[in-house]
Amino acid sequence: MPNLNDILIMLPEFYLVVAACLLLLLDAFMKSTERPMLHWISIAVLLVGIYLLIAGQPAQTVTAFGGMFVRDRVAEILKVFALLTTAIVFVYARPYLIDRKLVTGEFYTLMIFAVIGIMLLVSAGNLVTVYLGLELLSLSSYALVALNRDAKLPSEAAIKYFVLGALASGMLLYGMSMVYGASGMGGTPTLDLAQLHHVSSYTTSPKLLLFGLIFMIIGIGFKLGAAPFHMWIPDVYQGAPTPVTAFVASASKLAAFGMAYRLLDSGMGDLAHQWQLILAVLAVLSLAIGNLVAIVQTNLKRLLAYSTISHMGYLLLGLSAASPEGYAAAMFYAISYALMSVAAFGVILALARSGFECEEISDLKGLNQKSPWMAFLMLLAMFSLAGVPPLFGFWAKVLVLEAAIHANMLWLSIVGVVFAIIGLYYYLHVIKVVYFDKPAEGSVLAAKPDISLRVVLSLNALTLLALGLYWGPLLGWCRSAFGL
Amino acid sequence: MFTHLLSLLIWLPVAGAIPVLLAGSKRPNLARWLALIVAVLTFVVSLFLLVQFQPDAGGMQLSESYLWIASWGVHYSLAVDGISVALILMTTFVSILVIVGAWEVIQDKPHQYMAAMLVLEGLLIGVFCATDALLFYALFEAILIPMFILIGIWGGPRRVYATLKFFIYTFFGSVFMLIALLYLYQKAGTFDMATLAALPLTMKEQTWIFFAFLIAFAIKVPMVPVHTWLPDAHVEAPTGGSVVLAAVMLKVGTYGFLRFILPITPDAGAHYAWLVIVLSLIAIVYIGYVALVQEDMKKLVAYSSIAHMGFVTLGIFIAFLLVRDPANVDMARLGMQGAMVQMISHGFVSGAMFSCIGVMYDRMHTRQIKDYGGVINVMPWFGFFYVLFAMANCGLPGTSGFVGEFLVILASFSANPWIALFAAFTLIIGAAYTLWMVKRVLWGDITNPHVGEMKEINGRETFVLIAFAAAVLALGIWPQPLVHLMDTSVSHLVQQLAIHKI
Numbered sequence: 007m008p009n010l011n012d013i014l015i016m017l018p019e020f021y022l023v024v025a026a027c028l029l030l031l032l033d034a035f036m037k038s039t040e041r042p043m044l045h046w047i048s049i050a051v052l053l054v055g056i057y058l059l060i061a062g063q064p065a066q067t068v069t070a071f072g073g074m075f076v077r078d079r080v081a082e083i084l085k086v087f088a089l090l091t092t093a094i095v096f097v098y099a100r101p102y103l104i105d106r107k108l109v110t111g112e113f114y115t116l117m118i119f120a121v122i123g124i125m126l127l128v129s130a131g132n133l134v135t136v137y138l139g140l141e142l143l144s145l146s147s148y149a150l151v152a153l154n155r156d157a158k159l160p161s162e163a164a165i166k167y168f169v170l171g172a173l174a175s176g177m178l179l180y181g182m183s184m185v186y187g188a189s190g191m192g193g194t195p196t197l198d199l200a201q202l203h204h205v206s207s208y209t210t211s212p213k214l215l216l217f218g219l220i221f222m223i224i225g226i227g228f229k230l231g232a233a234p235f236h237m238w239i240p241d242v243y244q245g246a247p248t249p250v251t252a253f254v255a256s257a258s259k260l261a262a263f264g265m266a267y268r269l270l271d272s273g274m275g276d277l278a279h280q281w282q283l284i285l286a287v288l289a290v291l292s293l294a295i296g297n298l299v300a301i302v303q304t305n306l307k308r309l310l311a312y313s314t315i316s317h318m319g320y321l322l323l324g325l326s327a328a329s330p331e332g333y334a335a336a337m338f339y340a341i342s343y344a345l346m347s348v349a350a351f352g353v354i355l356a357l358a359r360s361g362f363e364c365e366e367i368s369d370l371k372g373l374n375q376k377s378p379w380m381a382f383l384m385l386l387a388m389f390s391l392a393g394v395p396p397l398f399g400f401w402a403k404v405l406v407l408e409a410a411i412h413a414n415m416l417w418l419s420i421v422g423v424v425f426a427i428i429g430l431y432y433y434l435h436v437i438k439v440v441y442f443d444k445p446a447e448g449s450v451l452a453a454k455p456d457i458s459l460r461v462v463l464s465l466n467a468l469t470l471l472a473l474g475l476y477w478g479p480l481l482g483w484c485r486s487a488f489g490l
Numbered sequence: 491m492f493t494h495l496l497s498l499l500i501w502l503p504v505a506g507a508i509p510v511l512l513a514g515s516k517r518p519n520l521a522r523w524l525a526l527i528v529a530v531l532t533f534v535v536s537l538f539l540l541v542q543f544q545p546d547a548g549g550m551q552l553s554e555s556y557l558w559i560a561s562w563g564v565h566y567s568l569a570v571d572g573i574s575v576a577l578i579l580m581t582t583f584v585s586i587l588v589i590v591g592a593w594e595v596i597q598d599k600p601h602q603y604m605a606a607m608l609v610l611e612g613l614l615i616g617v618f619c620a621t622d623a624l625l626f627y628a629l630f631e632a633i634l635i636p637m638f639i640l641i642g643i644w645g646g647p648r649r650v651y652a653t654l655k656f657f658i659y660t661f662f663g664s665v666f667m668l669i670a671l672l673y674l675y676q677k678a679g680t681f682d683m684a685t686l687a688a689l690p691l692t693m694k695e696q697t698w699i700f701f702a703f704l705i706a707f708a709i710k711v712p713m714v715p716v717h718t719w720l721p722d723a724h725v726e727a728p729t730g731g732s733v734v735l736a737a738v739m740l741k742v743g744t745y746g747f748l749r750f751i752l753p754i755t756p757d758a759g760a761h762y763a764w765l766v767i768v769l770s771l772i773a774i775v776y777i778g779y780v781a782l783v784q785e786d787m788k789k790l791v792a793y794s795s796i797a798h799m800g801f802v803t804l805g806i807f808i809a810f811l812l813v814r815d816p817a818n819v820d821m822a823r824l825g826m827q828g829a830m831v832q833m834i835s836h837g838f839v840s841g842a843m844f845s846c847i848g849v850m851y852d853r854m855h856t857r858q859i860k861d862y863g864g865v866i867n868v869m870p871w872f873g874f875f876y877v878l879f880a881m882a883n884c885g886l887p888g889t890s891g892f893v894g895e896f897l898v899i900l901a902s903f904s905a906n907p908w909i910a911l912f913a914a915f916t917l918i919i920g921a922a923y924t925l926w927m928v929k930r931v932l933w934g935d936i937t938n939p940h941v942g943e944m945k946e947i948n949g950r951e952t953f954v955l956i957a958f959a960a961a962v963l964a965l966g967i968w969p970q971p972l973v974h975l976m977d978t979s980v981s982h983l984v985q986q987l988a989i990h991k992i
Binding site for chain 2: 389435
């Protein structure tokens, strides 16, 4: 029977569920003129959520509902950053949504439900919770992509996302059922991740277990957007309204890391020697496809989509080390990527206006002349994504490379740096357009006057510099989460 | 006296860039003056290095160390030896001249230009005093960002091509160094350069690490055959960018040789010294010939830079050949000393040459040699300086160019007379390409009517050229203070060469 303690452990999640439902009610009974208030209320909801997470942080790992839900430092850190990046996305989204008359309660409630999905996913202690969290996140995301339902491109992207996502969910579920089956051969069947950890030592059907593992990796690969399961990423990034893209590219990636960590280390840790190489292959493919295909993109959102694929390759570099150091590096990478990509999309959102999405790279021509500050923020985001010191993204890359070397995969780290060189080109190309090109005739580039957006975006991008100069504490947290 | 002199030197120009940027494009003169004040202030502070640094005491001095990243044991640690002090002084000195040189020349967004220059200055100083390998690497890479912007915004017509090539080329080299450093970190558990220097490594490890370092620094120097980014970058860069690139940034490459290859992989260095020596000789002889046929003045000086940097690498690696024979240790030191003097001298001479070309370019907006001729008739004072720097470029005794080349050739002779013979070719080829350019640009009759309209150098330009001339002559006539400053550090480096680490 669930007791009060279980509920207290899950308090942030319960709170967000209640808050999201209240928001929905509020939206229904609000006058349309008051609706912009929803924006501030939702941000407040998320900030209170962060407060609850930090204030109620348990001293050590605790579980609730019979091990279904795990609250440890890994989950805490990922949740805090997921809530934070979602709040940032809300701030960036406001002028964009107002311009396009998309300010509706659905946007905010769906986002919050997606965040709850993320929180369940990264806290999962059981295969059922993994699936539950994943579906909550995915279903909310499908609907969010189709938010602008009258337009053709978003609908197409949403359908594509949904069909492929459902397929991947099916694969994952299929894999889970095999693992469940394997756990029952020679022992008691279980869905609990902590107990699944030891299945490989007693199961009489190791092949079934291995097949299950591979199917689960497909599910993880899809969620991360790692090649060859990356097909949905470019279309969804391009088609979705930019704030939703920013969410999918930031908070969602934290969830993907959490899911990978839970399934692979908590669940399949004993089989690390098996999945290590699979992840390494996925990493190399993602690095190659992401970086090479990004070079020829002319659409900025599509370019960032391929850049995501390549970044997931680096994240997998850390995961494939299959050591606490590797996980810490990968988590650091996921956090840094979330902050960097949300900043890059923030600049796009700050420049977009009604009838002008600012999503072609050539739209940014001469930004330095029109708005030097926005140009500078874009410069920070791009150099950080490219991994040039002293920016944040560089240290994240160093950490995963080190993890790979530490795990005796020197070759993998060399592949990583070679593709970093190739990737450098398209980031530099964006900076070239921003700084070196003259503005096009009749260019309407100008930053939005929205104060909250400007302030948060500036802080966001300057954080990339600040964390680049002093990243010790964040690394310390990530390492402490894995007991280092 | 300053307790955190080195930190102050790094952060003063970087922090100074912020008010310069804030001055904005509406108040260009404020931005210029602020930048000049910051640069002069940095130079004055850097003079305290001469007071506080004890050249005879040896070792790394004025050290500062703070724990930067606790879980990795990375320190923000700085310290200098004589060589670093000389390079830092050159950096602060050249930075002032660059800012003065760009005063009216840069009309488009001068505040951004000046700010980029100041950030670049701070980062370069940081590279010359970092004693933690990861800190060094971060700074080493970070200098690409301001340079990328400088060439890309204020450069010539093909600036985008040149600046992308510059960035990607140098980035390409340095990532392998990063892998090598991470590997060393695995073994040593620290990035402290002194500890890495004492780390025993097998020959196989040393070989791989040696080549990883070599590709990183050879591209920066640049050495043949990875030099092709330099002529493009130089030709397209604005004058100030060229000056800093030639005077200071190339030295980062040779400085990396001293700090990484020499102490960390001495055995591999000795084993492959022949390779670097051959590449240096190719740079000296072949690139000299390439310089001879250039029609663009900047390109010509860029190629001559590659040839002169060949002397630096030759001097460093000839010491490897010599040092393993106890009778020749003194000669090895001489070669190394020559290389160091050449580094400083080339900084001033090439900076001066690029400044001169900049002066002419501002008047004529062309760098083609054939567009000039008879400049001396309209600009006699300018001609005086131009001839002086040209003489220094061919290594005339009495100028700074002579000292370094002479010492290196002397040391090469005791290693192998053939090496000395090829190295000495430079005396002929260098004179040929430099003087032939002077002949075609300065002397003769005015054939291009635009040359007739050129105006004599103004006070600002005269100041820049006089400052360069003073440095070139001072080092040429009385190199003793510079040699004394670096002497103990050079001896220490030569000792490190002789250590077997296997």
